[in-house]
Amino acid sequence: MSESRRNFLRAFGAMTVGAAVAAPAAAAPAAAALPSSAAPAAAGTTAPSPRWAMVVDVGKCIGCQSCTMSCIYENAVPEDSFRTIVSTYEVQEGGRTAMVMLPRLCNHCADAPCIPVCPVGATYQQADGIVVVDADRCVGCAYCVQACPYDARFINHHTGKADKCTFCAHRVEAGLMPACVETCVGGARIFGDLADPDSTVSKLVAKGDSKVLKPELGTRPHVFYLGLDDRLTGKVEGEPTLWRPRATESHA
Amino acid sequence: MTILEVVNVSRDVAWLPWAVQYFFLVGLSVACFFMSLRGLLRGAARERGFARDALIGALACGLVAPVALLADLHQPGRFWHFYAYPNLGSWMAWGAFFIPAYVGGLLVYAWAVLRGDLAAAGQGDGVLARLQRLVALGGAPAPRLARLAAGWTVVFGLLILLYTGMEVMVVRARPLWDTPILPLQFAATAVTGAAGLVLIVARLRGDATPAADAAAARWMAGGLLATVLLGLVWLGLGLTGVAETHARALASVAGHRAWQLTAAWAALATVLPLALLWGRPAGWGWIVGLLGLHAAWMFRWTVFIGGQTVPKTGAGLYVYQLPLGHDGLLGIAGSLGLWVFVFVLLTTLLPPSPPAPVRPALVPAE
Numbered sequence: 001m002s003e004s005r006r007n008f009l010r011a012f013g014a015m016t017v018g019a020a021v022a023a024p025a026a027a028a029p030a031a032a033a034l035p036s037s038a039a040p041a042a043a044g045t046t047a048p049s050p051r052w053a054m055v056v057d058v059g060k061c062i063g064c065q066s067c068t069m070s071c072i073y074e075n076a077v078p079e080d081s082f083r084t085i086v087s088t089y090e091v092q093e094g095g096r097t098a099m100v101m102l103p104r105l106c107n108h109c110a111d112a113p114c115i116p117v118c119p120v121g122a123t124y125q126q127a128d129g130i131v132v133v134d135a136d137r138c139v140g141c142a143y144c145v146q147a148c149p150y151d152a153r154f155i156n157h158h159t160g161k162a163d164k165c166t167f168c169a170h171r172v173e174a175g176l177m178p179a180c181v182e183t184c185v186g187g188a189r190i191f192g193d194l195a196d197p198d199s200t201v202s203k204l205v206a207k208g209d210s211k212v213l214k215p216e217l218g219t220r221p222h223v224f225y226l227g228l229d230d231r232l233t234g235k236v237e238g239e240p241t242l243w244r245p246r247a248t249e250s251h252a
Numbered sequence: 253m254t255i256l257e258v259v260n261v262s263r264d265v266a267w268l269p270w271a272v273q274y275f276f277l278v279g280l281s282v283a284c285f286f287m288s289l290r291g292l293l294r295g296a297a298r299e300r301g302f303a304r305d306a307l308i309g310a311l312a313c314g315l316v317a318p319v320a321l322l323a324d325l326h327q328p329g330r331f332w333h334f335y336a337y338p339n340l341g342s343w344m345a346w347g348a349f350f351i352p353a354y355v356g357g358l359l360v361y362a363w364a365v366l367r368g369d370l371a372a373a374g375q376g377d378g379v380l381a382r383l384q385r386l387v388a389l390g391g392a393p394a395p396r397l398a399r400l401a402a403g404w405t406v407v408f409g410l411l412i413l414l415y416t417g418m419e420v421m422v423v424r425a426r427p428l429w430d431t432p433i434l435p436l437q438f439a440a441t442a443v444t445g446a447a448g449l450v451l452i453v454a455r456l457r458g459d460a461t462p463a464a465d466a467a468a469a470r471w472m473a474g475g476l477l478a479t480v481l482l483g484l485v486w487l488g489l490g491l492t493g494v495a496e497t498h499a500r501a502l503a504s505v506a507g508h509r510a511w512q513l514t515a516a517w518a519a520l521a522t523v524l525p526l527a528l529l530w531g532r533p534a535g536w537g538w539i540v541g542l543l544g545l546h547a548a549w550m551f552r553w554t555v556f557i558g559g560q561t562v563p564k565t566g567a568g569l570y571v572y573q574l575p576l577g578h579d580g581l582l583g584i585a586g587s588l589g590l591w592v593f594v595f596v597l598l599t600t601l602l603p604p605s606p607p608a609p610v611r612p613a614l615v616p617a618e
């Protein structure tokens with residue numbers, strides 16, 4: 001696709017997104033992030049590459065899993081697999097009980113451990129920060145699945161290749177929001193260009209109170225969380241209550 | 253504060269039992285190869301029987317291991333991508349070059365040291381004898397080639413041990429894998445398993461001798477003691493918290509009943525063969541041989557399959573149930589079946605050593 005045509009689509013996409021999400025006020029900040037970076041490109045100037053990122057306002061997430069569902073439909077994610085999911089915890093403290101939601105997805109790490117391990121260079125980072133898998137090259141060795149500290153990757157049982165969230169790169173390229181952002185009921189997922197100081201994500205991250213998951217690993221995630229309890233940023237030490245077909249712990 | 257995990261993702265095991273089979277077989281092959289060197293390159297005649305059985309073990313495992321590895325790829329038809337687009341920053345990419353170099357070297361070495369035996373076996377008129385003569389290509393000793401091939405295979409054997417260990421060790425995302433002791437543990441358990449394999453091979457071929465059994469027992473005792481020592485160091489570093497990676501590794505599994513059971517089982521699997529080696533009751537060769545193989549296999553199963561049941565973000569453990577098909581039981585049985593096939597092929601070509609004095613290895617008669 002030629003650059004100008006892509007730029008046109010970007011601008012066009014940005015307009016449609018704007019129209020599509022105009023009604024729910026909660027989603028407005030998310031939608032606003034994209035046009036600001038798309039606009040210079042549409043004007044035909046050589047814009048600096050964006051650095052896509054997401055801010056998740058945990059307090060706004062209602063745990064409805066709309067994002068989970070829309071991602072599955074948008075990306076044809078096979079049964080039993082997820083590119084994103086809202087981890088849900090029941091936290092009891094001081095006689096009070098609360099539900100805590102933690103939407104999880106690929107963090108599009110700036111120092112992504114999934115990239116150097118790939119034996120054939122199928123996993124790489126685009127200039128815009130999105131970590132993608134070249135499906136034509138991937139041999140399905142699952143080394144990247146092991147190396148990702150966030151359990152964000154899996155082997156797609158239909159394609160036999162590594163699969164993960166791409167920030168809906170195909171939609172972003174067309175100037176649209178990632179599907180999960182567009183369908184987020186609580187307006188908890190905010191997507192935009194971190195390279196643009198005027199974008200909503202930049203402003204939110206600049207406040208300095210956002211957190212990332214497992215910061216000690218130095219992966220420099222680009223999904224930032226607002227209002228997240230420190231006890232949930234790593235491997236959550238909790239009681240598993242998930243339904244498990246034969247709930248005996250066994251591996252040997 | 254208590255946290256109940258109500259909704260979360262559960263990830264499937266992505267390195268399948270095929271990977272366990274690969275790491276098991278390739279480890280056995282390299283260790284068996286090292287065991288064969290002394291007896292076949294310059295050992296006394298009495299060491300030759302043990303060395304030949306070790307080499308047969310090395311060949312059978314070395315030829316089947318790459319098949320298991322290929323089967324672990326979810327896109328096996330694309331194996332050529334490893335050579336067309338290598339990312340040399342990845343240990344796995346290097347492995348793709350080390351494996352053929354090792355197996356190729358092993359085949360040349362085996363041919364060079366065994367061609368005399370092949371020619372001797374191919375004296376008759378039958379199809380097999382003709383085949384043996386054909387493969388032997390005259391059967392004259394080829395000591396220089398043998399040494400050259402042995403040297404090459406030593407280098408690539410060591411590189412196989414290095415890369416298989418490092419490939420797993422560098423995965424920081426899995427604390428259980430991310431310990432510098434892991435490559436050594438793989439090597440020590442490979443020696444244990446290989447010694448067990450040689451005991452079994454000798455019994456299957458009916459050429460077990462006290463001298464060969466004693467050599468296998470020495471190797472196995474060494475492997476087991478090294479495994480115990482490394483296990484104690486691992487535990488010590490984890491318990492005292494001296495090494496952060498070990499403490500993380502221990503913490504990731506210590507609280508789970510399944511893992512406590514596994515640890516007890518592993519301890520038993522190491523101590524029991526040691527005790528049997530000490531006492532050597534009747535029939536010890538079979539039992540110790542199988543226990544040695546079990547120790548090597550179980551270690552890899554625990555590391556790979558067990559390691560992948562530890563969630564990276566979630567609570568508890570993922571449940572793993574061995575599928576019955578290609579991804580599970582059938583895969584394990586299939587690689588075992590292939591091993592038996594290759595073993596039968598090799599032992600048909602190379603019948604058991606003659607009992608009486610044989611030519612002293614490859615030292616040319618000067």
Ligand code: SF4
Pocket residue numbers: 105106107108109112113114115131147148149150151152153164219
């Ligand atoms: S979250 Fe995992 S898959 Fe995504 S970029 Fe980071 S390491 Fe790679």
Ligand code: SF4
Pocket residue numbers: 117118119120121122123133137138139140141142143144145161162
């Ligand atoms: S599964 Fe594909 S993307 Fe992942 S490491 Fe292997 S070849 Fe690379």
